[in-house]
Structures are given as C-alpha cells and as structure tokens.
Amino acid sequence: MKICIPIQVRTMKEAKKALILAKKHADMAEIWLDHIKDLNIADLLKNKPLPVICVCKKPAEKGRFKGTNKELIETLSDSLRHGADYIDVPFSFRNSKLDIRNSKIIFSFHDFKKTPTLTSMLKKAEEMKKAGADIVKISVMAKSYADTVQVIALAKHLQSKKIPHIIIAMGKKGALSRILTPTLGGTIMFAPISKTKSSAPGQLTVKELREAWSLIKQ
Numbered sequence: 448m449k450i451c452i453p454i455q456v457r458t459m460k461e462a463k464k465a466l467i468l469a470k471k472h473a474d475m476a477e478i479w480l481d482h483i484k485d486l487n488i489a490d491l492l493k494n495k496p497l498p499v500i501c502v503c504k505k506p507a508e509k510g511r512f513k514g515t516n517k518e519l520i521e522t523l524s525d526s527l528r529h530g531a532d533y534i535d536v537p538f539s540f541r542n543s544k545l546d547i548r549n550s551k552i553i554f555s556f557h558d559f560k561k562t563p564t565l566t567s568m569l570k571k572a573e574e575m576k577k578a579g580a581d582i583v584k585i586s587v588m589a590k591s592y593a594d595t596v597q598v599i600a601l602a603k604h605l606q607s608k609k610i611p612h613i614i615i616a617m618g619k620k621g622a623l624s625r626i627l628t629p630t631l632g633g634t635i636m637f638a639p640i641s642k643t644k645s646s647a648p649g650q651l652t653v654k655e656l657r658e659a660w661s662l663i664k665q
Contacts, residue, residue, distance in 0.1 A: 448629040449474035450653055451500060451637050453646035455482045462491055470496040472640055472653050477502060477535070479646070480522055481512035488522075492529045500553065501526035502535040508557055509647070516540070533582070538571070541578045553613070554580035558587040562594035562616065568601045576610050582634055584613040586647065589621035598624045599631065606632030618649045625651055626659040
C-alpha cells in the first residue's frame with residue numbers, strides 16, 4: 448500500500464522542490480500538470496526523485512486545464528514519453544490513443560456531489576478494468592456514513608475479484624474509506640504533507656494516515 452502526495456503548484460521551480468520534499472515523506476507523488484504555468488514536462492520528469500502519477504484535469508474535475516480534449520490527451524501522452532510511472536485518465540477519454548507501453552494507466556471516475564449506487568459503481572469499475580486500466584480509481588462524495596459503507600463495499604468487491612483499485616469516499620464522513628483501504632486491497636492512497644496542501648475534501652495528512660494505519664496493524 449503506497450502513500451502518494453498530491454502536488455498542485457504554479458511553477459516548475461516549486462514543482463521540483465515539492466518532488467524532493469515528497470521523497471522524504473511518501474512513496475509517490477501526484478503531479479497536477481494543469482497547475483504549472485511554465486510547464487516543461489521533459490525537464491520536470493528528467494531526474495524525478497520518486498515515482499510519479501501525472502494528471503491533467505479540467506475545471507469540471509477541480510483542475511485548471513482550459514485547452515481542448517485533444518490537447519489534454521497530448522499533454523498526458525507527452526508525460527508518458529518522458530517517463531511518468533502512471534497517468535490518471537478520466538474514463539470518458541478511454542477511447543483516446545495513448546501509448547502506455549512504458550507506463551501504467553489509471554482510469555478514473557469522480558462524482559463531487561454524491562455517492563452513486565453500489566450497482567452503478569461496480570459496473571463502472573468493471574468497465575474500467577475491461578478497457579485496460581492497470582488501476583481502477585473511483586472517488587465520490589460521501590454525504591452520510593451510509594455512503595461510506597457503500598464505498599467500502601465496492602472496495603471489498605474489487606478486492607475479491609483481485610482488481611487493483613483506488614476507492615475513495617470524499618468528505619469528512621468518508622475518512623474511514625481512506626483508513627481501511629490497506630485491509631480492502633487498495634493500491635495507493637493520497638495524502639498531503641499538511642492540510643493546506645489537500646487536493647480533495649476529506650484527505651488525511653501523511654502523518655494522520657500513517658498513524659491510523661499503524662493502529663489497524665496492531
């Protein structure tokens with residue numbers, strides 16, 4: 448189970464410093480390419496100090512990329528060519544042409560307003576795997592603890608099918624999904640170094656997540 452630090456910064460200089468800091472605290476880093484104004488992907492990934500997931504998101508997914516869909520895919524493709532270990536691709540882009548020979552692909556689905564039914568989430572996850580996802584990522588908003596239970600049930604089901612996954616219930620009421628993920632077959636969980644660096648609602652810090660996981664192991 449790996450901890451991944453999200454990096455949302457505005458300049459290349461900040462991104463490089465953040466990667467070095469992430470190396471000291473976690474296993475991986477998630478770089479939001481759409482946030483970097485002076486982006487140079489080749490330079491950014493040339494001497495990366497730890498494995499990285501590259502993402503490029505539009506405002507609908509809380510990102511800042513304002514180009515066309517084609518340009519978004521080109522940006523992700525460029526990160527593949529220059530050594531990204533994983534790319535996070537919105538599942539709606541599943542039919543885009545991406546060369547994934549040297550990287551692994553995370554197909555992702557987000558719902559920032561609600562938790563869909565368990566049946567619909569299971570169907571989505573299985574479609575992602577069938578489409579070629581190395582890791583299935585589903586992140587939804589938990590408005591109640593019952594929603595979180597649904598998300599945990601989804602993770603449990605994917606674990607039984609041996610489908611690598613990142614399953615998250617966002618929001619304060621979804622924290623349990625982040626804490627229990629090592630026991631549910633999760634592969635990666637996102638955690639910032641500090642609360643001010645969170646990239647999604649309800650994220651626990653690296654310190655909080657490690658402390659919670661240590662209690663589970665006892």
